[in-house]
Amino acid sequence: NMCSFAEALTIAYKAGVDPEMFVNFCAGGGPRSAMADLKVGKIMKRDFSPTFFSRLMYKDTVLSSDLARNIGVPTPMLNLAKELFNITCLEGYSEDDLCAVVKLYENWASVTIEKE
Helix, strand or coil, X not given: CHHHHHHHHHHHHHCCCCHHHHHHHHHCCCCCCHHHHHHHHHHHCCCCCCCCXXXXXXXXXXXXXXXXXXXXXXXXXXXXXXXXXXXXHHHHXXXXXXXXXXXXXXXXXXXXXXXX
């Protein structure tokens, strides 16, 4: 959920959409996300102080992926999230909050999401 939110938020921001307006728009329908509600403020304030470390999210995705593989359940979305959190940690954000995954998308899109 955090990864897809980070991706969507980056696209919206780069397209010129106010981040708060984007989250409010999404809150009115199917795209509503508790993660978005919790993390958009932290992202816009550039507050990546941890409530849950990125490294722990990576660890949890590894454990979940291992379990799924052992019981024969394909998990393409989980594996993608696992790799995104792996990259987040490798880029030096392992001690940041899990919302730091947005920094990857910001770097790739050459933007910094913040309140204007």
